[in-house]
Amino acid sequence: MDEFKDDKELKVGMQVHSDDKAYSLCNTYALRKGFSIRKGHIRRGKSNNIRQRDFLCSKAGFLSDQEVCQDKKIIR
Numbered sequence: 001m002d003e004f005k006d007d008k009e010l011k012v013g014m015q016v017h018s019d020d021k022a023y024s025l026c027n028t029y030a031l032r033k034g035f036s037i038r039k040g041h042i043r044r045g046k047s048n049n050i051r052q053r054d055f056l057c058s059k060a061g062f063l064s065d066q067e068v069c070q071d072k073k074i075i076r
Contacts, residue, residue, distance in 0.1 A: 026055045
């Protein structure tokens with residue numbers, strides 16, 4: 001996280017050497033921009049090493065508050 005404080009921006013194709021460091025970098029960036037993130041899908045290589053991890057907006061995939069309070073119609 002120290003290297004991110006030097007006003008470096010995240011770039012496509014950046015590589016880090018641990019899952020925790022990647023989450024820390026992305027979360028710091030997200031908080032700067034005004035939102036938070038959560039860990040998503042993980043992809044592993046043949047040797048079971050993490051090759052790719054998705055970080056999503058913390059609200060992604062969830063219903064908004066207004067939709068939760070409304071009655072749902074059941075289609076039969």
